[in-house]
Amino acid sequence: MKNIHILDTKVLSDNWYTLKKVSFEMTGTDGAKSILEREAYDRGNGATILLYNKDNQTVVLTRQFRLPTFINGNDTGYLIESCAGLLDQDNPEDCIRRETEEETGFRIEQVEKVFEAYMSPGSVTELLYFFVAAYSNDMKLHDGGGLEEENEDIEVLELPLEKALEMMKSGEIRDGKTIMLLQYAQLKGLML
Structure with missing residues (x-):
């Protein structure tokens, strides 16, 4: 399992639902750490x-x-x-x-x-x-x-x-x- 640590979350849009830009650090299976950014759209379940x-x-x-x-x-x-x-x-x-x-x-x-x-x-x-x-x-x-x-x-x-x-x-x-x-x-x- 990869270790994930959220570094920052920014709300890009909160109009219809919520679009967030998330920066996080992830430790890969080889032990190397990477800092990544992804956008996630949250509309509920x-x-x-x-x-x-x-x-x-x-x-x-x-x-x-x-x-x-x-x-x-x-x-x-x-x-x-x-x-x-x-x-x-x-x-x-x-x-x-x-x-x-x-x-x-x-x-x-x-x-x-x-x-x-x-x-x-x-x-x-x-x-x-x-x-x-x-x-x-x-x-x-x-x-x-x-x-x-x-x-x-x-x-x-x-x-x-x-x-x-x-x-x-x-x-x-x-x-x-x-x-x-x-x-x-x-x-x-x-x-x-």
């Missing part, structure tokens, strides 16, 4: 979920605009994703229940945590908690779409799992968390 229906062999996903993808060449900027949100002050389970209802319109009670992962550890501090949950039509309270006060404009998609897997292969689905959950559903046989 989050949770994501794949809703699945065994009877209908379907999953619920969302589509919404993501500026960074647009800047990086995604022609429309819209991504198909699993429902997700930041924890804020909630624990991961309460967060994902809240986000599921806000974004998809489904009220779910039983969620299963399947794993957690850092999605972009070279620059973003976020730890993402991954969940799956069964859903049925009687759990639908409203159309979903997100919160107006958060300027969310989310389209809810109910797709056959097989179609979602094909969309992943064709590049129509390119969101990392969604790909991980779809592969989890396939590997674990959630629809069996």
Whole structure:
């Protein structure tokens, strides 16, 4: 294990989330010490979920605009994703229940945590908690779409799992968390 000592932290931006420049000393495996600087974007931790229906062999996903993808060449900027949100002050389970209802319109009670992962550890501090949950039509309270006060404009998609897997292969689905959950559903046989 490398010894890390933080030497200095400067806040570069505290607008949407917090971007920090961190200077630190690191002792390598050979015992040599190096002083390095890195930037880290702190947006808090989050949770994501794949809703699945065994009877209908379907999953619920969302589509919404993501500026960074647009800047990086995604022609429309819209991504198909699993429902997700930041924890804020909630624990991961309460967060994902809240986000599921806000974004998809489904009220779910039983969620299963399947794993957690850092999605972009070279620059973003976020730890993402991954969940799956069964859903049925009687759990639908409203159309979903997100919160107006958060300027969310989310389209809810109910797709056959097989179609979602094909969309992943064709590049129509390119969101990392969604790909991980779809592969989890396939590997674990959630629809069996």
